[in-house]
Amino acid sequence: MKRKIVEIDADKCNGCGLCAKACHEGAIAMVDGKARLVKDDYCDGMGDCLPACPVGAITITEREAAEYDALAVAARGKLKVKSEELKVDTASVKPHTPPAGGCPGKMARMIKRDTKAVQSENSQLSTLNSQLSQWPVQIKLVPVKAPWFDGAKLLVAADCTAYAYAAFHQELMRGRITIIGCPKLDEGDYTEKLTAILKENDIKELVIVRMEVPCCGGLERAATNALKSSGKFIPWRVVTVAIDGNIID
Numbered sequence: 001m002k003r004k005i006v007e008i009d010a011d012k013c014n015g016c017g018l019c020a021k022a023c024h025e026g027a028i029a030m031v032d033g034k035a036r037l038v039k040d041d042y043c044d045g046m047g048d049c050l051p052a053c054p055v056g057a058i059t060i061t062e063r064e065a066a067e068y069d070a071l072a073v074a075a076r077g078k079l080k081v082k083s084e085e086l087k088v089d090t091a092s093v094k095p096h097t098p099p100a101g102g103c104p105g106k107m108a109r110m111i112k113r114d115t116k117a118v119q120s121e122n123s124q125l126s127t128l129n130s131q132l133s134q135w136p137v138q139i140k141l142v143p144v145k146a147p148w149f150d151g152a153k154l155l156v157a158a159d160c161t162a163y164a165y166a167a168f169h170q171e172l173m174r175g176r177i178t179i180i181g182c183p184k185l186d187e188g189d190y191t192e193k194l195t196a197i198l199k200e201n202d203i204k205e206l207v208i209v210r211m212e213v214p215c216c217g218g219l220e221r222a223a224t225n226a227l228k229s230s231g232k233f234i235p236w237r238v239v240t241v242a243i244d245g246n247i248i249d
Contacts, residue, residue, distance in 0.1 A: 004045035004147055005065045008035050012057035022052035025073045041066040042073055050143040051136070060147055131173040139181035139190050142197075149201035152177040156194065156223045157209040158216045159185075165209075165241045172209055172239065183218030190219065194226035198234075206236035212248060 006027065008019075015033040027042035028035055028049060035057070037043060045068065050058050134148045139156075155176040162168045162180075179197075181190055197203070208223045210216035220238055227236060240248040 001067055002062060002064050003067070004060050004062050004150075005040060006037050006043050006045065006047065006049060007059050007061040007063075008037055009057045009059070010034050010036075012055050014055050014057075016054060018052040018054065019049040019058055022049045024048065041069040044068045044070075045147060047143065047146050050146060051141065056144075059145055131169040131175075132178060134177055137178055137180050139179050139193055140186060142179050144193070144196045145200045148177055149197065149203065151202050151204055153205040153207070154197075154203050155179070155207045155209065156181075156219065158182060158211050158219050160211050160216075161209045161241045164211065164243065164245045165247065166245060168209075172207065176205075176207065181219060183222065184215040190222035191225050191229070194223055195229040198226055198230035198232055203232070203234060206234055207239060208236070209239045209241065212240055212242050 008028070013034045015030070015035070017030050017035070019035050020028045020030055023043075025042045025044060027037055027039050029038045030036070031038070043065075045060060047058075047060050050060070134146070136142050153176040155172060155178045157168075157172070157178060157180045159180050159182045161172075165172070183190065198206075206223065206227060208220055210220050224236075227234070242248050
């Protein structure tokens with residue numbers, strides 16, 4: 001079957017092994033000092049390993065591959081646990097540590113949401129669940145290319161907007177991939193990263209959400225300049241949120 005799956009550029013790979021540690025399914029292994037995709041059916045194509053690679057050697061491609069076998073991965077995990085349990089020395093048990101493979105905050109995830117509306121106290125239908133559909137969300141941490149960017153409506157938002165605008169999740173995030181940042185507090189400019197995201201993915205729409213304060217202009221400029229630099233023509237708009245939490249027309 002033809003599906004999305006990890007592809008590793010051996011020439012770019014520096015042999016650090018971080019991607020193999022980040023791959024929870026065990027689809028990636030180190031062979032002769034290089035990362036290799038050793039089991040197609042262990043790779044879910046979600047790209048957890050992408051953010052862990054410091055040299056950009058990993059991408060998501062679409063090709064003929066064995067179907068992802070979640071049961072085999074789960075069974076392998078259980079067998080591994082049972083094997084390790086036989087060797088556990090209680091005197092050497094260590095406190096819980098974060099997952100290996102680089103910063104856990106960079107570990108890419110897709111989040112499935114229940115889109116059913118629930119009845120609110122004022123008898124109006126409103127979706128009260130979080131509308132975040134992927135992780136990470138910070139522009140500095142998000143991978144340039146990820147499966148959830150494919151065909152996505154992209155929301156580029158200033159950090160403060162979600163706190164100022166009460167209906168941020170329901171009216172702005174719903175149905176969109178969200179990435180956030182603060183041009184005043186983050187080092188560097190977002191233009192290059194946003195340009196790469198727009199160039200490398202099939203983005204269908206761009207919505208920029210900023211606060212009315214002048215420093216938020218940096219985010220708007222970076223996003224609009226990125227759109228120009230990408231050479232793509234996609235629908236886009238800017239939403240400005242006032243300090244009092246209202247949308248400014």
